[in-house]
Amino acid sequence: MKGMRPLENHEVRKILNYFKNLPTQSPKGQHLFPVRNRSLFVIGLQTGLRIGEICQLKIGDVYGTDNKVSPVIRLKKKQTKSKESRIVPLSNTAQRAIRECIAWQREYFGHIEMDNPLFPTRTKTHFSQGSASEVITRIFRACNIKDPVNTHSLRKTFATKIYQKTGNLRVCQELLGHKDLTSTQKYIGVTYTEMNEAVNAIGLAY
Numbered sequence: 001m002k003g004m005r006p007l008e009n010h011e012v013r014k015i016l017n018y019f020k021n022l023p024t025q026s027p028k029g030q031h032l033f034p035v036r037n038r039s040l041f042v043i044g045l046q047t048g049l050r051i052g053e054i055c056q057l058k059i060g061d062v063y064g065t066d067n068k069v070s071p072v073i074r075l076k077k078k079q080t081k082s083k084e085s086r087i088v089p090l091s092n093t094a095q096r097a098i099r100e101c102i103a104w105q106r107e108y109f110g111h112i113e114m115d116n117p118l119f120p121t122r123t124k125t126h127f128s129q130g131s132a133s134e135v136i137t138r139i140f141r142a143c144n145i146k147d148p149v150n151t152h153s154l155r156k157t158f159a160t161k162i163y164q165k166t167g168n169l170r171v172c173q174e175l176l177g178h179k180d181l182t183s184t185q186k187y188i189g190v191t192y193t194e195m196n197e198a199v200n201a202i203g204l205a206y
Contacts, residue, residue, distance in 0.1 A: 043094055
C-alpha cells in the first residue's frame, strides 16, 4: 500500500516483547487470543504474504497429517492477488509460530481439522481482511509504533530485509508475487539509519 513504511528492528523487538507480557486468559478464565495474534504478526513479517492471502490460509496449507509443519507455503492461483501460484519458504521462526498457533487451536477448540482456518475467529471462521487489519493496528498502537504503518508494513519489512540480505530484486519479486520489478522496487524501504550510515560512509571516504 502506497505510503506505508517498513518496521525498524527495534520496533519489531518491541512488539515481540509486548506479546510476552500478555495473559492467555482473562480473570474469568476465558481464552484470549495473543497466541493467534502473535502468530499472525510473525507470519506477515516472515513470509511477506498479503494480509488477504494470510487470512485465506487453512491449517492444511501449512500442516500435514503427520503433525509436521510444511517447510513451504504453496499458494494456489485462487489464493493470490496476482492469480499466479507461488511457493514461499517458511523460516524456522515462521514454522514455530505456526506450531504455536495450531497448539493453541487444539486447546481452544478441542481439536483441529485440515480445512480449519489457520487464523480463526472465535466461531472458527476465517478472519476477514478488515478484522486482521484491526488486530495489527491495535498492536501497533499498543506499542506506540508511529504512522504511517499498517498490515502492509509487515510485507514491506519482509521485502526490505530480503533485499538487504541478498541484494537480489528478482528473489524479492518471486517471494512477493509481483509481476514486474517496478512494483518490487517500490517495496524496498530505506530507513533513516541506512541514510545516516550512507552519508557517514561518504564522509569517511575523503
